[in-house]
Amino acid sequence: MRGHDRINNCLPDELMVEIFKRLDSKSTRDACSLVCKRWLGLERLTRTTLRVGASGASELFFKLLSRRFTNVKNVHVDERLSISVPVRLGRRHLNDQFADAALLFLRSHDETERSNVADVVESYSLSDGGLAVLGEGFPNLEKLSLIWCSHISNAGLRSLAESCMSLKSLDLQGCYVGDQGLAAVGECCKQLEELNLRFCEGLTDKGLVELTARCGRSLKSLGIAACAKITDASLEAVSSHCQYLETLSLDSEFMHDSGLLAVARGCHFLKVLKLHCVNVTDETLRTVGRCCLSLEELALNSFRRFTDMGLHSVGNGCKSLKSLTLTDCNFLTDSGLGIVATGCKQLTHLEVNGCHGIGTVGLESVGKSCSNLTELALLYCQRIGARALLEIGRGCKFLQALHLVDCSNIGDEAIISIAKGCINLRRLHIRRCYQIGDKAIVAVGRHCKALTDLSLRFCDRVGDRGLIAIGKGCNLTDLNVSGCHQIGDSGIIAIARGCPQLRSLDVSVLQKLGDMVMAKLGEGCPLLREIIISHCRHITDAGLSHLVKNCSMLETCHMVYCHGITSAGVATVISSCPNIKKVLVEKSKVSERTRRRAGSVISYLCVDL
Template identity: 65%
Template sequence: MKFRKLSKGYDLINKIFPDELIIEIFKCLGDKVSRDAVSLVCKRWLDLERLSRDTIRLGASGSPDCLVRLLATRFSNVKNVFIDERLSVFLPFQYGRRRGTHQSAASSVRLRVIDKFEDDIDPFSLSDDGLAAVADCFLKLEKLSLIWCSNATNTGLKYLAAKCTLLKSLDLQGCYIGDSGVTAVMENCKHLEELNFRFCEGLTDTGLVELANGCGQSLKSLGVAACSRITDVSLQAVGSSCSSLETLSLDSEFIHDEGVLAVAKGCPKLKILKLQCVNVTDGALQSVGGSCLLLESLFLYSFQKVTDKSLCAIGKGCKKLKNLTLSDCYFLSDKGLEAVAVGCPELTHLEVNGCHNIGAVGLEYIGRSCTFLSELALLYSQKMDNFALSEIGRGCKYLQDLHLVDCPRIGDEAICSIAKGCANLKKLHIRRCYEVGNKGIKAIGENCKRLTEFSIRFCDRVGDQALIAIGEGCSLYHLNVSGCHQIGDAGIIAIARGCPELSYLDASVLQNLGDMALVELGEGCPLLKDIVLSHCHQITDVGINHLATKCRLLETCHMVFCPSISSAGVASIATSCVNIKNVLVEKWKVSSRTRRRVGSIFSHLCMDL
């Protein structure tokens, strides 16, 4: 058999592979970094990779309208556009100007924008012109998210609705869109499945009723929050027209039982229900339990008129319930949680937050009945005790995620039970549980070998012995030991030697932590990206210099109120770590030379210190 000798630089892939096959390969690349990398191979791959992109995400920029049009010329097959103006993004280039000009990109964009907008409209927020650009350029658009785009109006939304008739998902959170814009969406976009109207103050019952009547058969998800002119009338229309609705999120003091009752009776396919409605009572939630038999996730926030009758109805009717969150529901007690535990054995996620009348008995029933529980969060639960959490350890062997915040009666006995019974534990977060000490945490290190995320904050009884056991038994990538005063160099050194994949460390307010720990971190944790060292009085420039030299991937470093760190240490972190993005430090510790070189990365708690 003869083999053809390929000359140096011979392009085998581009000679043989058709465009369609290369595009399919690009689609298999999951993350943006990989796609960006392959696009640099050659111009053909760059063009094909752009054709394969179906999603773009934008933050706040100097001129969002221009940016949308620019991206549209490069990515013509985009189906999903997400614009979130809460996220600050600094533009790295100029529009319409060659490289090498003396004027900076940011200043040029700013000047051009100010010249273009001479009225009172904020030029740094997406306007109707930007919406028109989206509509004109992305004709295949299926998902559009406009988060806090306050300058977008009904005019722009009408134009977009007329052009983008394939739209399936629309998120208008924080946009001042009114009834006429929503009506235009209803008239043109007959395939809508997801709608989010959080903080849309211009919307009234008129618009939402028309939309429900027009798009009700396809609508599967609806979110409404802080819309003062949306009342039970809208929900009654949803209940009568949206029989396919699967997800409903409501946050309103203007919604009463009538609206929730209408949805419960008219939407039998409902699977996810999130409610923060202070005027809803047991009557509405009892109807949910009786009618929404497919319900899988229930979130109840700040209910002041709901009692155990509601949870008893949920436990009796919603046998498929897997996710339950109860937050600040003061009149719920152990009886209600017991009913859910007995009636919903498929429960996998439970959060009890600030429900002061729910105590140990209810949690005991969860441990005995819900054997598939994988995530448990107990926040501000004053009545939870060791025996109750021990029942979780004995009965819930699939538990992977445990959060304990301000649970004063939970101590080592309960943590030991969790350690012995829940070998699959991956995340453990404990905060201000003052009875938890070395014994319990050592048991975690000895038994929970899959633990990767560990946070124990302001637990005064936990010291180096516990952390040594964690370092020897677990391979962490996230560690937070803030405020655990008994932890010093020995504990952090054990972590550095036993957890080479550590990427996040919060060791703030550790009075006994010194430079030796930082030296070991530099040697043992080369993947470290984020570190918090604030209020560590014994750390000096020596430790900081070693950390900066070894941990070259470091992106953020917080070190305020560290009196032994000088401007030299700050400069070392700022200039040695090429990926550094944020350094939190006192303003006076940043020298003028350092500020000239990398001033944009610094932030300050106290500007005058």
């Protein structure tokens, strides 16, 4: 009954907080917080995570956030994501999670201050002072990400560490901090479990050695990349102090066998090992196979001195291995992959990328031995033929994802075998596999009823017949048929009629599509959030108008080089889609009025050539 509050008078604060905690989407929480002041305050108590673009992250900014969101334990600050001040605060609802904090800051100030704040937002980054205020405002912080925050130094990191002694995860990617700051983290944060030091060029062995000596027993995950002054000495310290380390990600031209040998011998609980080290040899992998018996995930990238001998040791020793990624390992052959397949029966994920020595025989071994395989990616594998996927189709009944890129020897019969044998397939991505055509895609539509994500980029032999079968048999959420020139109106219309859950569609470079497709998509796919129609010459403003009439949830629209689309069509998309976040179009097609109204969401492919 109007005028009677049947909720606030009955439910105590504790129960309301529990209700808010169970809301599964940010937009729902935002809507609830607008009901009344009580709900606003209670909903703020449930917020545990803040995501902020670093631009404008001043001391005053974090003071305000800490007063309003008192239970925050996770903070993500990313310098790559700037915050733009909305042109019309009252008219535009922004769902972007990185803009919310900026709007909160701006709305708490009067009009006189807003112009000054706008200047701050555009020109300043997170400083040591801001980092100190962040630490003081959120003393119970457990997870902090500082991505490419180049203006913080050792002093700021020390003040943060002294305030947030419960910190468990710290990401310093791209931050130019030094050894003193890292040592302070080790001294104060004795519960630190995760540490990411990717692109921290100011660090040397001294800082990492001191950190591991002080809090090494709690450290479980360590990532290092492009740190030229961190050498094998640091890994030797890790092996001595970090006995419980579970994850190591290492990308370095300066590491050799000695440091990794020490880690393999000292860290027996290691579960994840990702290496991009050109100077590491088979000796390291032999030791990993002997000592790291709990290893579950192994990724080897660009190894120049690594052969089947090392992979044999992994296959014979690491019986718990579930995920294997091999990228540009040119000295590996079918023999090494076969040993892993027969020795590691629990393998669920396999990626072979640019390993030119691996061919059909190696993949056949996987199909025969790895019955639990759920994801397979074959990228730039010219020597892998159809017989490999025939064996995968027969032996890997639980396969859910298949990725093929530039596999020129794989054709229709191979995909038909996958479709008939792997009926649980949910994701199929194929790019530039020119032997695959309609016959294969029809089989996928008939047999793989669980398929939701299909990408067929630049597959010249795929046409309307394949997509009609997909529309009849599968309920897709994501479809990419960019560059499939034989696809026309009838194929996409079949998708529009048969896939009402479609959220993402890429039909770029399809010359046969017209406005009828846009009308049918608008009628049949109201949940569409992303559409890419670039280089579609026959789609016009009229087609766009039909599309956005019902697709009000649209967030992204790319329409570069669509000759039939004018500034009026661009304005139609902007005005009809309240959730729009990105429009990619030529600059000449954006009117001055549209630019004033929604300049923050418009991107240009070419700017003033």
